Amino acid sequence: MxxxxxxxxxxxxxxxxxxxxxxxxxxxxxxxxxxxxxxxxxxxxxxxxxxxxxxxxxxxxxxxxxxxxxxxxxxxxxxxxxxxxxxxxxxxxxxxxxxxxxxxxxxxxxxANSANRTGFNSSDVICLITPDRFVNGDPGNDEVPGMKEGLDRSYKWGRHGGDIRGIINSLDYLQNLGYTAVWLNPVLENDMPESSYHGYATTDFYKVDARFGSNDEYRELNEELDKRGMKLIMDMIFNHCGSEHWWMHDMPMKDWINNYPEMKITNHRRTVHEDPHASKADISALVDGWFVSAMPDLNQRNPFVARYLIQNSIWWTEYVGLEGIRQDTWPYPDKNMMSEWTKEMLEEYPNFNIVGEEWSVNPAIVSYWQKGKYNQDGYKNHAPSMMDFPLQSAVASGLKNDETWDTGLIQVYEALSNDFLYPDPFHLTIFPDNHDMSRFYVQVGEDADLLKMGVAFFLTTRGIPQIYYGTEILMRHDGSEHGDIRADFPGGWEGDKVNAFTGEGLSDAAKDMQKYVANIQNWRKSANVIHDGKLLHFIPENGTYTYFRYTDNEAVMVILNKNAEEKAIATDRFKEVTNGYTSGKEIISGKEISDISKVTVPAKSAVIVELKR
The missing domain is CATH 2.60.40.10 (Immunoglobulins)
Incomplete structure (x- = not known):
C-alpha cells in the first residue's frame, strides 16, 4: 500500500x-x-x-x-x-x-490492477462539478494563512468555500441520482491574487489547493467513489499555468514559457491546425500565445516541459486512481506533444479514457483530434474521446427554434448525420451544457419541458453523457458571466434557505426534475442497449423525432414531441427496427404499452420505450 x-x-x-x-x-x-x-x-x-x-x-x-x-x-x-x-x-x-x-x-x-482500471465509457453518466460552488464540507479550510485569496461568498468571482470534503459528503446524493462518474473542475493549487476559484491557473502541479483540501482527501474521494462503483475524472491543463506558479519566480530556462517576458495573447484561431492554407505565423500565434495575461503559455516543444507534464498526468492517475482525464484547451498546446502524451497514457493504462476540449461546432474540426482519425496532413492523435460541442449546439438550437424545413429537430438529426466524420462517435462525450456556457435550462428559455426533452435525448443517444451539477433542480442565472453560471448549489452551505439534498425550499418543478433525472439515469445503469447498441434514426416529421438504440436482441425507441399537443405516432414507418416487437414499457412514466403499432407521446415531452417481443 x-x-x-x-x-x-x-x-x-x-x-x-x-x-x-x-x-x-x-x-x-x-x-x-x-x-x-x-x-x-x-x-x-x-x-x-x-x-x-x-x-x-x-x-x-x-x-x-x-x-x-x-x-x-x-x-x-x-x-x-x-x-x-x-x-x-x-x-x-x-x-x-x-x-x-x-x-x-x-x-x-x-x-492491484492499477494498469487495468476501466476508464469512463458509454455505460457512464458523468456529473460535472465546480468544487468551489458545490458543497462547503470543511469550513476550516475556507481561509488558509499565506494564500493570496480568501473567502468572499458575496462576490461571484470570489472563492465561496466549496471543497473536496463537501463532495465526499454528497456522494450518496449523486449516486441516488444515477450518476456513475464525477468530473471535477481543476482542484490543484491556484494561489492567485483573484478569481482563483475556477482552478485553471495552476501554481503547483503536485498539490491540491489547500482551500479544497489535501492530496489525501482527493485520493479519499476516489476511494469512496470506488466503493460505489463510480469513477473519477481529473481536469488537467497542459497549455498554461498560473502567473504565480513557483517557477515563474525562477524560470528553469528562457524557453520554458512561450513569449516570455513580453507576453502575447493567443489569437484563439484554432482552425489553423486543420487549415491547409494556414500560415506558420498564425499557427505560432495560436500555440505560443498566452490564453490570458494571468496564464503563461507553457512551451511543450521544450522536451523537459513535455516530460514534466506527461509524468505529472501519470503521477496523478496512479496516486489517486483516476479513471479518466479531461484535458482543457486541447488545440492550444503543441499538437505533437499532445499526440505523444495520449500515446504514452494509453500504453500505461490501455483501458483508460481521455476527453479533450475543442470548442468548435464544426464536427470536421472536432473529429481531427480523435483517435483513429485519418487526416490529410498525416497527423495522428490518440485521444479516445472529444467533447461533442457540435451536437450540444444543435440540440440547444433545435429545441428552441421553430419547426421549419431546416430548423428545429432536423438540426439534431443533421448533427448526428455528420457522425461519418468521426472514427468513433459512440465514444464522444456529449452534454447539454458545462461550466463555460449558459445553463441548458437558460438556453431553452427556462422551459422545463424542453429541458427534460434535452436531458432525455442526451441520456439515450450515442456517446458518453455529462450533466452539470444543478441541472436536476432547474438551476438558472440572470447574468451570463462565468461567476453567474457557476452558482452555489443550494444546500451546500449551512444556513441555505433552499436545500436540494433534503428538498427543503425546493419548488415542485425542481423536485419533479430531480425525479425525472434520477429515473432515467438509474434505469440507464443497466440498459446495455444504450451503452453498446447501434443508433438508427428517422427524419423528423411534424415536430416529432424518433430514433432507436438496438442490438440483435434488444431495442429501445425514443420519441421527442415538440408540439403543444400530444401526438399519436404510428410506428409502421419504423418496421425495420420494430418488426418482431409487439409491446413495450415506457421508462419515464412506467406505463406498459400493450400494442406498439401506435404510441402516444404527451405534449412537449419525450418517451423512452423498451420494446418487447
Whole structure:
C-alpha cells in the first residue's frame, strides 16, 4: 500500500530542512512495475547545478544529469528496471567530496490492477462539478494563512468555500441520482491574487489547493467513489499555468514559457491546425500565445516541459486512481506533444479514457483530434474521446427554434448525420451544457419541458453523457458571466434557505426534475442497449423525432414531441427496427404499452420505450 501523502511530505520536509540548497524534487515519488521505465526528476535548489549527483539502489540506473541555463535547476534522468523493488534510496548532491544535500526518494508499490482500471465509457453518466460552488464540507479550510485569496461568498468571482470534503459528503446524493462518474473542475493549487476559484491557473502541479483540501482527501474521494462503483475524472491543463506558479519566480530556462517576458495573447484561431492554407505565423500565434495575461503559455516543444507534464498526468492517475482525464484547451498546446502524451497514457493504462476540449461546432474540426482519425496532413492523435460541442449546439438550437424545413429537430438529426466524420462517435462525450456556457435550462428559455426533452435525448443517444451539477433542480442565472453560471448549489452551505439534498425550499418543478433525472439515469445503469447498441434514426416529421438504440436482441425507441399537443405516432414507418416487437414499457412514466403499432407521446415531452417481443 502507498504511504499517506501527508506523512510522506512531513518526513521529506524534515529531511530536506537540513539541506538548505534543495527545495523541490518533482515527481516527489514514483512506482515500481510501470511500463514507463524512464523517469526524469526536476530538481530545484539554490545553485544545485554546481553539485554532482549520485545514488545507489538495485534496479535504478542514473542515466544522465542535465544542467540548464538557470543554476538552480537540474534534470536527473533515471532508468528503472522491470524488477526494481519498492523502497527508499538517497539521491546525494555533492560538491567535491562534501555532501551538501540529500533527498530520500521513494518507489511505491502499485495498487492491484492499477494498469487495468476501466476508464469512463458509454455505460457512464458523468456529473460535472465546480468544487468551489458545490458543497462547503470543511469550513476550516475556507481561509488558509499565506494564500493570496480568501473567502468572499458575496462576490461571484470570489472563492465561496466549496471543497473536496463537501463532495465526499454528497456522494450518496449523486449516486441516488444515477450518476456513475464525477468530473471535477481543476482542484490543484491556484494561489492567485483573484478569481482563483475556477482552478485553471495552476501554481503547483503536485498539490491540491489547500482551500479544497489535501492530496489525501482527493485520493479519499476516489476511494469512496470506488466503493460505489463510480469513477473519477481529473481536469488537467497542459497549455498554461498560473502567473504565480513557483517557477515563474525562477524560470528553469528562457524557453520554458512561450513569449516570455513580453507576453502575447493567443489569437484563439484554432482552425489553423486543420487549415491547409494556414500560415506558420498564425499557427505560432495560436500555440505560443498566452490564453490570458494571468496564464503563461507553457512551451511543450521544450522536451523537459513535455516530460514534466506527461509524468505529472501519470503521477496523478496512479496516486489517486483516476479513471479518466479531461484535458482543457486541447488545440492550444503543441499538437505533437499532445499526440505523444495520449500515446504514452494509453500504453500505461490501455483501458483508460481521455476527453479533450475543442470548442468548435464544426464536427470536421472536432473529429481531427480523435483517435483513429485519418487526416490529410498525416497527423495522428490518440485521444479516445472529444467533447461533442457540435451536437450540444444543435440540440440547444433545435429545441428552441421553430419547426421549419431546416430548423428545429432536423438540426439534431443533421448533427448526428455528420457522425461519418468521426472514427468513433459512440465514444464522444456529449452534454447539454458545462461550466463555460449558459445553463441548458437558460438556453431553452427556462422551459422545463424542453429541458427534460434535452436531458432525455442526451441520456439515450450515442456517446458518453455529462450533466452539470444543478441541472436536476432547474438551476438558472440572470447574468451570463462565468461567476453567474457557476452558482452555489443550494444546500451546500449551512444556513441555505433552499436545500436540494433534503428538498427543503425546493419548488415542485425542481423536485419533479430531480425525479425525472434520477429515473432515467438509474434505469440507464443497466440498459446495455444504450451503452453498446447501434443508433438508427428517422427524419423528423411534424415536430416529432424518433430514433432507436438496438442490438440483435434488444431495442429501445425514443420519441421527442415538440408540439403543444400530444401526438399519436404510428410506428409502421419504423418496421425495420420494430418488426418482431409487439409491446413495450415506457421508462419515464412506467406505463406498459400493450400494442406498439401506435404510441402516444404527451405534449412537449419525450418517451423512452423498451420494446418487447
Amino acid at each position: 502507498m504511504k499517506p501523502f501527508i506523512t510522506f511530505c512531513l518526513s521529506l520536509l524534515a529531511l530536506v530542512a537540513s539541506a538548505q540548497n534543495l527545495d523541490r524534487v518533482e515527481p516527489p515519488n514514483w512506482w515500481v512495475g510501470m511500463k514507463t521505465t524512464h523517469l526524469q526528476l526536476l530538481i530545484h535548489g539554490e545553485n544545485i547545478s554546481q553539485t554532482d549527483v549520485t545514488l545507489s539502489y538495485p534496479g535504478v540506473e542514473l542515466e544522465s544529469v542535465t544542467k540548464v541555463e538557470n543554476p538552480n535547476y537540474l534534470f536527473v534522468d533515471l532508468k528503472l528496471a522491470s524488477n526494481v523493488e519498492p523502497g527508499k534510496f538517497n539521491i546525494e548532491f555533492k560538491k567535491g567530496k562534501k555532501l551538501v544535500a540529500t533527498y530520500s526518494y521513494e518507489l511505491w508499490e502499485r495498487e
